[in-house]
Amino acid sequence: xxxxxxxxxxxxxxxxxxxxxxxxxxxxxxxxxxxxxxxxxxxxxxxxxxxxxxxxxxxxxxxxxxxxxxxxxxxxxxxxxxxxxxxxxxxxxxxxxxxxxxxxxxxxxxxxxxxxxxxxxxxxxxxxxxxxxxxxxxxxxxxxxxxxxxxxxxxxxxxxxxxxxxxxxxxxxxxxxxxxxxxxxxxxxxxxxxxxxxxxxxxxxxxxxxxxxxxxxxxxxxxxxxxxxxxxxxxxxxxxxxxxxxxxxxxxxxxxxxxxxxxxxxxxxxxxxxxxxxx
Ligand code: C2E
Ligand code: CA
Ligand code: CA
Ligand code: CA
Numbered sequence: 001x002x003x004x005x006x007x008x009x010x011x012x013x014x015x016x017x018x019x020x021x022x023x024x025x026x027x028x029x030x031x032x033x034x035x036x037x038x039x040x041x042x043x044x045x046x047x048x049x050x051x052x053x054x055x056x057x058x059x060x061x062x063x064x065x066x067x068x069x070x071x072x073x074x075x076x077x078x079x080x081x082x083x084x085x086x087x088x089x090x091x092x093x094x095x096x097x098x099x100x101x102x103x104x105x106x107x108x109x110x111x112x113x114x115x116x117x118x119x120x121x122x123x124x125x126x127x128x129x130x131x132x133x134x135x136x137x138x139x140x141x142x143x144x145x146x147x148x149x150x151x152x153x154x155x156x157x158x159x160x161x162x163x164x165x166x167x168x169x170x171x172x173x174x175x176x177x178x179x180x181x182x183x184x185x186x187x188x189x190x191x192x193x194x195x196x197x198x199x200x201x202x203x204x205x206x207x208x209x210x211x212x213x214x215x216x217x218x219x220x221x222x223x224x225x226x227x228x229x230x231x232x233x234x235x236x237x238x239x240x241x242x243x244x245x246x247x248x249x250x251x252x253x254x255x256x257x258x259x260x261x262x263x264x265x266x267x268x269x270x271x272x273x274x275x276x277x278x279x
Contacts, residue, residue: 027083029065030076034088038064041096042263045272046112046234046256049248054272056112056147058256059097060263061089081119090122091131098139098146100266105145109273113175115147120154124161129168136172143173147198150176153184155194163193170195177234182222192229199226203237203257210242223252 033039043057063071080086094116101114122128136143148169155162155178166176177198178191182205201222205215219235226233235247238257247255261272 023079026076026079027085030063030080030083030085030089033063033065034085034092038066039089039092039096040064040265041093041100043100043111043114043266043269044256044263045261045269046115046254047260049244049252049255054112055254056115057269058115058117058149058263059093059100060117061093077119081121084121086119086121087125090119091135093117094132094135095139098135098141101145102139102141104266105141109270111269111273113145113147115149115175115177117149117179120150120157123148123150123165124158128165129172132169132174133172144175147175147177149179149200151179151184152181152186156184156186156190159187159190163190163195166195180236182218188225196231198232198234200234200236200256201252203235206235206237206243206247206257207239210246216246219247219252220250223250227251 040062042060042062044060045054046056046058047053048055061073061077063073063076065071077086080089097114097116101111104111125131132148136146150162155166169176175198176194176196177200178194178196179200180202181199183202199222201219205219205222208215209219210216223233232253234254234256235243235252236256238244238247238255238259240259243257244255244259
């Protein structure tokens with residue numbers, strides 16, 4: 001079947017732009033994937049740097065493609081954004097994450113908040129807050145167990161609108177985090193008006209934190225900024241103990257990264273459930 005698939009792609013490619021055709025095929029595939037439940041969620045723990053306990057999990061989407069195998073989100077999220085498929089895909093993700101969180105809670109397994117990534121195109125929808133409310137009702141999940149992540153760059157573009165949407169979501173009792181912090185152009189005047197609880201330091205600043213003075217300064221500044229604003233700060237992409245130790249000494253609250261765990265299917269999270277600490 002794999003060979004036949006390959007030949008198919010070659011056939012359609014003849015005389016046409018290969019990328020364009022590939023894109024078209026993928027768009028149809030992705031549409032089908034959403035309808036036929038070929039998507040699945042992986043979860044990555046967020047660990048308290050002082051105590052080692054589990055504070056939350058980030059939900060990350062995967063696509064189990066019938067011919068191409070497991071595909072990561074960097075290969076299809078931008079396609080979904082450009083085609084508008086991000087709206088149904090995003091709803092699928094929200095529903096799946098809320099359902100999973102409800103299942104954990106019913107089983108007495110507390111993972112902290114489950115954090116879901118949002119694309120700009122999703123939260124700029126007219127009735128986005130209502131859609132979230134519907135999904136929470138449908139899955140019978142109290143809002144306090146759900147966190148939403150939006151990237152710094154998408155939050156800062158149309159910052160005025162962002163504030164209005166974040167206020168609505170905040171009033172519903174959801175937690176809000178700014179993702180990839182440090183990579184966009186933040187206006188501090190806007191940042192202080194965002195009703196958020198968390199900043200996530202982008203992993204590009206973390207990898208060389210122990211050796212690169214500039215990265216270290218930036219990370220230290222973000223930690224200070226977050227704490228001055230009474231926000232929690234999470235370091236992304238923590239891969240070794242030097243990085244974790246440095247962050248802990250600087251007072252960073254939480255860490256997420258391969259040092260602790262790769263993103264994994266819900267069933268494999270068992271050893272991380274709250275109560276058990278991690279070191
Ligand atoms: P992100 O939100 O910054 O998510 C963190 C990414 O870093 C994940 O990649 C995760 O697997 C990876 N990661 C975690 N720890 C480490 C580490 O220690 N080292 C390294 N090198 N990488 C680490 P993933 O799952 O491939 O997701 C990539 C991006 O795709 C996400 O970046 C997010 O922007 C987007 N994404 C994922 N799921 C969704 C979704 O459901 N909706 C939307 N809109 N975007 C999503
Ligand atoms: Ca994220
Ligand atoms: Ca991130
Ligand atoms: Ca990112």
